[in-house]
Amino acid sequence: MNLAGGKAVAVIAAVAVGAAVLGGAAVYLATRQREPAQPPSSSAEQTQTPEPTTTPSLPSTSTASEEPTTPSGSAATTSSGTTRSTDVVDQPTLVVDWSRSGGQIRLTLDYVQFLFGDDANREAARRGLEVPVPNDYLIVNDNPRLRVFPVKPDIMVHVLYNDDGTMSFEGRDITLDEWYSRLMGPLADQYSSSYFLVTVEDGVITKVAQQYTP
Numbered sequence: 001m002n003l004a005g006g007k008a009v010a011v012i013a014a015v016a017v018g019a020a021v022l023g024g025a026a027v028y029l030a031t032r033q034r035e036p037a038q039p040p041s042s043s044a045e046q047t048q049t050p051e052p053t054t055t056p057s058l059p060s061t062s063t064a065s066e067e068p069t070t071p072s073g074s075a076a077t078t079s080s081g082t083t084r085s086t087d088v089v090d091q092p093t094l095v096v097d098w099s100r101s102g103g104q105i106r107l108t109l110d111y112v113q114f115l116f117g118d119d120a121n122r123e124a125a126r127r128g129l130e131v132p133v134p135n136d137y138l139i140v141n142d143n144p145r146l147r148v149f150p151v152k153p154d155i156m157v158h159v160l161y162n163d164d165g166t167m168s169f170e171g172r173d174i175t176l177d178e179w180y181s182r183l184m185g186p187l188a189d190q191y192s193s194s195y196f197l198v199t200v201e202d203g204v205i206t207k208v209a210q211q212y213t214p
Contacts, residue, residue: 089199091111093196098183107149110146114140120138158173159173160212161187171210171212
């Protein structure tokens, strides 16, 4: 090989090597550009997930029935000035049973609420009953609790029926013993029917008055 040819070959080789180096650099740079970005730091990576929304629950309602309120708005007061939880004044009541032991008469009472006029119509509408209410009153009896009290021996009992079975709108007063004897006789249904206004003082029944309902 002559000197000129050798130089030409050397030049060509040098060009080829330079091209290879440049190509490799270009490939490296392209590869660097295609590399994925570095993952975010742990603090940036943590995104807050919104709390799931929930429908607020309605407050639970008790199915227990409320104690009926007395017409006077408060319990009776004893002679000592304190109030007993059993005391009531003119409480609308059903007399559901009676007994006598050792001369002491006891009554089993079922307290009710007796509503008139607008109060009766509002309560009837709430319960899906007929409005206006028949005869302008509504007897509500939600509480199944029964109460047993002794009766004061010397009281008079107001009743609506006569011994022949007829009813008297104005009623009449008879002794407790007379009333009890009729409760044990053939007219027991009449003498215990409708509802009564009962007063309990110091845990003893002091008033029993049968009330007329149309």
